[in-house]
Amino acid sequence: MSTQEPRLRWRCRRGMRELDQLLGWYFEVRYAQADAVAKAAFSTLLDEQDPELWNWLSGRAVPPQAGWRNIIDEIRTRDRV
Numbered sequence: 906m907s908t909q910e911p912r913l914r915w916r917c918r919r920g921m922r923e924l925d926q927l928l929g930w931y932f933e934v935r936y937a938q939a940d941a942v943a944k945a946a947f948s949t950l951l952d953e954q955d956p957e958l959w960n961w962l963s964g965r966a967v968p969p970q971a972g973w974r975n976i977i978d979e980i981r982t983r984d985r986v
Contacts, residue, residue: 913932913948917932920955
């Protein structure tokens with residue numbers, strides 16, 4: 906585990922149960938296998954505000970960055986993988 910991972914795990918805790926579960930799922934299940942580009946994208950994704958994250962994860966909006974879109978799409982389709 907890198908020294909950054911505990912901090913990222915903490916940053917996945919948003920105070921909104923749904924966001925906590927979705928972001929936490931990605932961190933716990935997918936993050937370790939992600940390449941460096943995806944890991945960097947996830948870290949910057951966590952800098953975004955909760956309303957934006959929720960809009961993206963609920964399908965109401967599309968993230969502006971391709972790396973974020975890939976992560977959001979993976980989270981949204983996690984039950985179908």
